[in-house]
Amino acid sequence: GQQVMQIPQYQHVQEGEDFTTYCNSSTTLSNIQWYKQRPGGHPVFLIQLVKSGEVKKQKRLTFQFGEAKKNSSLHITATQTTDVGTYFCADLNDYKLSFGAGTTVTVRA
């Protein structure tokens, strides 16, 4: 199946700052889903992007699907300690959800 690459692998953020995590593929993605996994927890669904150029917002989180559907991004503004965790993008193709390696976020208070 397709492989999605996520960067960066680790993100250390000062509380109150913004950051972005990226998801890239060499081939066109069907649907992109984003998940968050808190330390010691399980992946929790955040959002799905389907259309080229789609932008969706959830409070301080902004998700974007590239025009060519080969990349996606998650931007978090005014980072809080509750944002700690690993954020995964995942390609949903042919009923199979294939995850990127994740971006693990730590927050400095």
Add this chain to the structure above:
Amino acid sequence: DTAVSQTPKYLVTQMGNDKSIKCEQNLGHDTMYWYKQDSKKFLKIMFSYNNKELIINETVPNRFSPKSPDKAHLNLHINSLELGDSAVYFCASSPDGEFNYGYTFGSGTRLTVV
């Protein structure tokens, strides 16, 4: 009230043993999955069942055998456990044809083989 429940939560066992992990979902979903998460947090799909029928079977050693007695249950049996099987195993489910709500994951089973 738990949507996807897995048991046990922790499993410590010796090499060579056989063990099972159970999963149940009360969401009425048609498809269930097993994922393995390694120590680097990489999540890899192992199996998927749709209405008790196996639809995804990734390159997994045949020591791993899933069983779905009905669409609400998907169990994973592992024979002759090896050190490399140590990981967190997640069960998940999703409804047919409706992916706007994503997959719902269980809380995971942390398997440690010693």
